[in-house]
Amino acid sequence: MEQAIVIRSEIRKCMQEEGFTLGGFSKATEIRGSYLSLLLNHDPHNYPLPMRHFDSMIQALGKPEGWLYECYVDECFITGKPDRRRVEPFLLRCAELGKANCIERVLSRLIENLSQLSVVFEIAEKVHTAGNPQGAVPFYECVAEHEKHQHSETLAISQYRIFRAALGQDLQKNRDAATRFLQFRNRLPVHFQLDGLLQLANTYYTLSDWKRMGECADELIALARVVYQEQHQRKGSKREKASLNTERHLVVYYGQGYLLKATAYEKQGFYEDSRKYIDGYSDLSWFKDLDIIGIEEVNKFKMFAVANSYMLDMLMGHNHMLTDYTNYLASHPREVLFGLAIIVGTANRYGFSIDKTLEELSEEISKFNQYDDIIALGRRLHFHYHLSLYYLDKGATEQCIQNTLQSLNLSVTINNSSMFAQGVALFELCREQATEGQLNCYKKVLEEVRVHERVNLCHLSNKFL
Incomplete structure (x- = not known):
């Protein structure tokens, strides 16, 4: 009740500061004058403030979106019970504006009655359908935490939505998300x-x-x-x-x-x-x-x-097919990253030259940094690491080090600790031949890992850090 009074008091104060009469404010907000007077000057229990009118007032007063939203939480429960006519539009707007604290406060009061979980799920689906999967996560997490029936369809869908929203460039977070979702896959x-x-x-x-x-x-x-x-x-x-x-x-x-x-x-x-x-x-x-x-x-x-x-x-080991495969990749540019990751690895295994292939596909190789989804990042990592080994075997130390540095950066990006450790070992093998610039790049990568804990460092000895 106290917060409801604060909202109305602040609105009246701002009206006065902006020079609004009741009639002028009615016109600016497109709210009928008599009803506007009831909303602002009478008992909030009898005249709760609808969300759409609250947003109209905020806009008319020139205030930023979300102004006084922290106070509106109580408005959703002003009669002692949640009113969906205010709760739902308020939560949808909070999700849109990223008002996580307001969402948490409303949800914590909503689920005092577990029958409201169905409402929470429906709101989550609306937020998701509106193109905001991350904004829907707090609602799905609420369902996942409080749904008691483990074979509930809404629980399974909530876990699925959480899984999809969690997927990104961090392999360890992706692993955790997959492990959590796995048991629910057949309940969908x-x-x-x-x-x-x-x-x-x-x-x-x-x-x-x-x-x-x-x-x-x-x-x-x-x-x-x-x-x-x-x-x-x-x-x-x-x-x-x-x-x-x-x-x-x-x-x-x-x-x-x-x-x-x-x-x-x-x-x-x-x-x-x-x-x-x-x-x-x-x-x-x-x-x-x-x-x-x-x-x-x-x-x-x-x-x-x-x-x-x-x-x-x-x-x-059918390396006589290399020319045909290279020609195929040249005519299918989107397959070059995948194909070269395989070709370089097999060249190292069977000991044949791929210099001509690398030259013919060099233009596409220069575009690899355009691919930044998690699968492409993994392929880029393996390509550069195995290319490092290829150049090491040829005695081309500078190219070896350059590709090793690229593989290290990619390992950090996707949090692949095992490949990071292999990259460090490879760089240390060539450290004495590294230029000052390459050494600085290497130190920068290690410092980033140490400061931000981007990968698990247990593979590495202290002398590297």
């Missing part, structure tokens, strides 16, 4: 299950957790197949075909399942098994009812299959 509605499994598999790819990645790929293939069959059984029986409402076309989930499983096998050295799964997505034109988007996705998978077949040839 089907369309969320498909998206959730795909995101989990991609996350495990960036974490080099090939076992879990393969398991998620298996689940994705099985679920996509069931959904596909059910959709066409409905069509065959003349039942209405349900809208899937997924982020991607169904063929993407099916094809990605095979692609990810092939990758999991390839990363573990099971190349023939990997090739079998490549065959599984190389031609998906048999998918029924493909629209324009579906056809485009099928063509992409066909291209991926060609690229990944070249990749397997390289990994198996």
Whole structure:
């Protein structure tokens, strides 16, 4: 009650300072004069201040958005109980403006009655749908913390939304997010299950957790197949075909399942098994009812299959395919980063020269810093690290050191402590040949790590720090 009085007192004070009469303020706010008088001059219990009118007053007075919002929290509960007519628009505005403290205060009072959790979830979904997934996290966290039924669909969806919002460039945070969400993946509605499994598999790819990645790929293939069959059984029986409402076309989930499983096998050295799964997505034109988007996705998978077949040839030591693979990459620029990361690694393993390939693709290599999603950052890291080893073997120390420094910076960016340790060991091997500028860059990286604790330093001895 006290805060409600403060709001009205401050508004009247500012009206006077700005020279507003009641009639003038009524016109500026587009609030009927008699009602405006009741809102400002009578008992707040009888005339609570609607959120839309409060914002109109703030704007008319020239105050910044969110002015006196801390006081409006009590307005949401002025009758002793939460009033959704004020609570919901207030929370939506707080999410929009990043008023975390106000959100926390309202939620803590709302969930005194756990029946209000459904309201919290509905508001979370509205914030998310409005294009503000980070702003929705406090609401989903509230549901996750207080929902008592572990198999609740709203709990599973909340955990899924939290997982998606948490994913970023920090591998350790991504690992924690995946671990938290994993147990909820099969409790989701089907369309969320498909998206959730795909995101989990991609996350495990960036974490080099090939076992879990393969398991998620298996689940994705099985679920996509069931959904596909059910959709066409409905069509065959003349039942209405349900809208899937997924982020991607169904063929993407099916094809990605095979692609990810092939990758999991390839990363573990099971190349023939990997090739079998490549065959599984190389031609998906048999998918029924493909629209324009579906056809485009099928063509992409066909291209991926060609690229990944070249990749397997390289990994198996068939270096006579290098020229063909280089030509393929030259005509598919978006595949160059992925392809070169493989080529450099296999060149180191089998001891063949890739100088000509590096020269022919140099223009695309110069554009690698444009790719900054977590998967691309990981590929850039491995490319530069393995290129360092390639130049070290050739005796090209300067190029070795330059690429090592790039790999160290990328390790810090994505918080990859094991690759950071390998990069430090490689730099120390060449330290005596480093220029003063390179040594300064190296010290700067180490200092950043020490000050900001960006990676786990337990791998490193004190002499490096």
